[in-house]
Amino acid sequence: MKPVTPDTSQKKTSITLDPKTIGNKAAYQLIIGSIVPRPIAFVSTQNAEGIGNLAPFSFFSGVSSHPPALMISVARNSDGSKKDTLRNIESTGELVVNSVGEWMIEAVNQCSAQYPFGVDEMGQVGLTPLRSERVKPFRVAESLIHLECRMMHIYEIGDGSEGSATVVIAEIILFHIDSTVYREGKILLEPLRAISRLAGKSYGKISGVFDLPRPKLPPSPLRE
Numbered sequence: 001m002k003p004v005t006p007d008t009s010q011k012k013t014s015i016t017l018d019p020k021t022i023g024n025k026a027a028y029q030l031i032i033g034s035i036v037p038r039p040i041a042f043v044s045t046q047n048a049e050g051i052g053n054l055a056p057f058s059f060f061s062g063v064s065s066h067p068p069a070l071m072i073s074v075a076r077n078s079d080g081s082k083k084d085t086l087r088n089i090e091s092t093g094e095l096v097v098n099s100v101g102e103w104m105i106e107a108v109n110q111c112s113a114q115y116p117f118g119v120d121e122m123g124q125v126g127l128t129p130l131r132s133e134r135v136k137p138f139r140v141a142e143s144l145i146h147l148e149c150r151m152m153h154i155y156e157i158g159d160g161s162e163g164s165a166t167v168v169i170a171e172i173i174l175f176h177i178d179s180t181v182y183r184e185g186k187i188l189l190e191p192l193r194a195i196s197r198l199a200g201k202s203y204g205k206i207s208g209v210f211d212l213p214r215p216k217l218p219p220s221p222l223r224e
């Protein structure tokens, strides 16, 4: 097999930036512009007194299916303090990830305002609470998918100052899927109308979807 060689025939200009020299804010801009589109986890939690909290997180991904797990990354507030979502997860170990559809993006965005600890954003923005089955935080009735989760691991990234974050890995202990987006074990993309986060104030809708089958390599003597 021939080794891959870099193409030097065309001269391309590029900007090379070392994160150690550009500062946290510039690095943040490059990350949110480079890692696109990002799904949005609309995370409901409760504090130890049972007061709810709701906030969106786009540093969010699936992690594994055995056990079924996902991650969110919660950055520090600009004064270095912990966001309410993180405080609640640390004290109760429970969260619900609610999906975000086009019809609710204004309310989702409104929940990203810095409400004081102990104020439940769900009531403030007019979304409807729905009791969960295995965890205490309420689900958001307007969402078509709810993932009831229990915290598994917490990893601190950075020294706790602005720009640092805490990665929460959580096990999905119950899936709730609206029947309008469920068929034969799969999620239907069209009725879900999921919204993604891009950079700055920009969001994306899903369009131009196409199918691409996974490649099958021809039989190789090495693999036989």
Ligand SMILES: Cc1cc2nc3c(=O)[nH]c(=O)nc-3n(C[C@H](O)[C@H](O)[C@H](O)COP(=O)(O)O)c2cc1C
Pocket (backbone or CB within 6 Å): 040, 053, 054, 055, 056, 057, 058, 059, 060, 073, 074, 075, 076, 082, 083, 084, 085, 086, 108, 109, 111, 112, 113, 114, 115, 197
């Ligand atoms: C679409 C969207 C995505 C966001 N993603 C993140 C994220 O991944 N991590 C984060 O720390 N903050 C994120 N934020 C900001 C938080 O939602 C915001 O800081 C919120 O006030 C946190 O609420 P809490 O203090 O109630 O936890 C996002 C905001 C929006 C609108």
